[in-house]
Amino acid sequence: MRLSVDVGPVTVDLRFExxxxxxxxxxxxxxxxxxxxxxxxxxxxxxxxxPPAAIDADLLDGEMRFSADKxxxxxxxxxxxxxxxxxxxxxxxxxxxxxxxxxxPAWERTRPFLPAFQAMxxxxxxxxxxxxxxxxxxxxxxxxxxxxxxxxSLALAALEAGWRFAGDDFVAVRADGDPAIAPLxxxxxxxxxMAGRFPALRPAEREISHDDGETRHELQLRAxxxxxxxxxxxxxxxxxxxxxxxxxxxxxxxSNAAVLSAMAAATATATPGxxxxxxxxxxxxxxxxxxxxxxxxxxxxxxxAALREHVA
Amino acid sequence: xxxxxxxxxVIMQDFGDETVVANLESGLFYSLTGSAIPLWAWIAEGASxxxxxxxxxxxxxxPLAGISDAIEGFVTQLTGEGLIAPATDTPAPTAxxxxxxxxxxxxxxxxxxxxLLLVDPIHDVGPQGWPLRPND
Numbered sequence: 001m002r003l004s005v006d007v008g009p010v011t012v013d014l015r016f017e018x019x020x021x022x023x024x025x026x027x028x029x030x031x032x033x034x035x036x037x038x039x040x041x042x043x044x045x046x047x048x049x050x051p052p053a054a055i056d057a058d059l060l061d062g063e064m065r066f067s068a069d070k071x072x073x074x075x076x077x078x079x080x081x082x083x084x085x086x087x088x089x090x091x092x093x094x095x096x097x098x099x100x101x102x103x104x105p106a107w108e109r110t111r112p113f114l115p116a117f118q119a120m121x122x123x124x125x126x127x128x129x130x131x132x133x134x135x136x137x138x139x140x141x142x143x144x145x146x147x148x149x150x151x152x153s154l155a156l157a158a159l160e161a162g163w164r165f166a167g168d169d170f171v172a173v174r175a176d177g178d179p180a181i182a183p184l185x186x187x188x189x190x191x192x193x194m195a196g197r198f199p200a201l202r203p204a205e206r207e208i209s210h211d212d213g214e215t216r217h218e219l220q221l222r223a224x225x226x227x228x229x230x231x232x233x234x235x236x237x238x239x240x241x242x243x244x245x246x247x248x249x250x251x252x253x254x255s256n257a258a259v260l261s262a263m264a265a266a267t268a269t270a271t272p273g274x275x276x277x278x279x280x281x282x283x284x285x286x287x288x289x290x291x292x293x294x295x296x297x298x299x300x301x302x303x304x305a306a307l308r309e310h311v312a
Numbered sequence: 313x314x315x316x317x318x319x320x321x322v323i324m325q326d327f328g329d330e331t332v333v334a335n336l337e338s339g340l341f342y343s344l345t346g347s348a349i350p351l352w353a354w355i356a357e358g359a360s361x362x363x364x365x366x367x368x369x370x371x372x373x374x375p376l377a378g379i380s381d382a383i384e385g386f387v388t389q390l391t392g393e394g395l396i397a398p399a400t401d402t403p404a405p406t407a408x409x410x411x412x413x414x415x416x417x418x419x420x421x422x423x424x425x426x427x428l429l430l431v432d433p434i435h436d437v438g439p440q441g442w443p444l445r446p447n448d
Binding site: 255257258265268275276283 | 320323325327330332333334336339340341342343345420422423424425
């Protein structure tokens with residue numbers, strides 16, 4: 001099965017080895033494309049063939065390894081998260097391989113091929129960022145924050161309110177003088193304690209996962225009766241989500257270093273490689289969109305109203 | 313004594329009211345404020361740290377000794393964090409700038425990545441895979 005998707009400015013022709021792999025990953029991908037492909041990404045598992053030549057027995061049981069240069073990218077996540085991601089820039093070919101499809105964890109199914117996508121974006125002005133992205137019409141907002149900062153909750157509240165949704169976990173960002181956000185995935189991972197706050201999203205629920213010691217409701221947003229607007233927008237604001245118990249939505253100054261640290265940390269562990277290139281894109285982004293801290297307060301509607309006013 | 317950024321892994325960006333210094337190897341980010349901003353710039357361009365206090369306006373409230381102590385503490389912090397290292401071949405700047413007001417050098421460290429490295433794919437995951445810890 002084949003599927004063409006956009007990853008920011010890059011179009012990827014996904015070629016799934018089996019219908020099962022396609023069913024597993026295709027619903028998560030946000031932007032179907034009819035543009036000519038920039039890369040072909042072969043998606044396969046060890047169940048129907050030999051491992052790629054680069055994978056030997058020592059590597060299978062070994063630690064994480066990667067190499068990243070101007071010619072190519074290769075990441076083996078190691079024995080505990082056995083996935084291989086490769087990108088060959090001159091050949092415009094990429095590969096994703098896992099020994100057993102049954103072993104693919106929920107977080108991988110929710111944001112598939114992320115390291116390869118990040119590598120494909122590396123030669124462009126775009127970068128994948130650990131953040132949520134929402135937009136009120138043409139005014140996009142990047143919501144940065146550590147895990148449990150409330151990115152998913154606020155992004156889903158925006159989605160329910162009819163805003164554009166560009167992602168709750170990783171989004172693509174164009175980091176030039178005219179920044180923009182674009183979705184990578186049509187998924188969300190909602191913490192169990194927040195699931196009751198979004199009854200309208202119940203039809204999107206596909207499974208309950210227990211990654212990272214926490215129960216999450218895995219949502220496939222395309223499954224909603226009225227699928228949301230999963231799309232990007234010009235980027236108007238970068239906000240660091242900080243819940244400090246404010247009674248109402250509050251904006252406050254924040255250091256660029258705090259925002260960079262929050263952006264870079266999870267991105268670096270999820271998409272190792274090209275650190276300096278990635279960081280320079282973040283720096284460019286913050287130079288044109290100085291960040292603020294945002295405490296959304298206890299009420300989503302009030303938080304969204306404050307955000308709308310902020311970017312108006 | 314002259315110093316220089318300790319290597320290509322140290323990346324900096326001047327945002328005007330803040331200089332961000334990042335160490336790509338450690339994943340640590342630093343926010344420099346106040347007189348830490350010009351101090352970092354002067355140190356990075358090769359100025360001797362012995363001469364830096366003279367670049368600030370000395371007043372009764374801000375005596376030279378206090379400025380010197382603050383600079384010494386700042387340089388000690390930078391070296392302790394591994395952001396600068398002694399340099400012998402860095403050329404000294406040719407002209408001294410006009411003295412400027414002194415403000416306490418501020419340096420704040422952000423270490424989000426350090427927390428994540430405790431649960432990273434390399435060091436500390438359970439058999440079910442990252443990001444699960446062994447006991448999850």
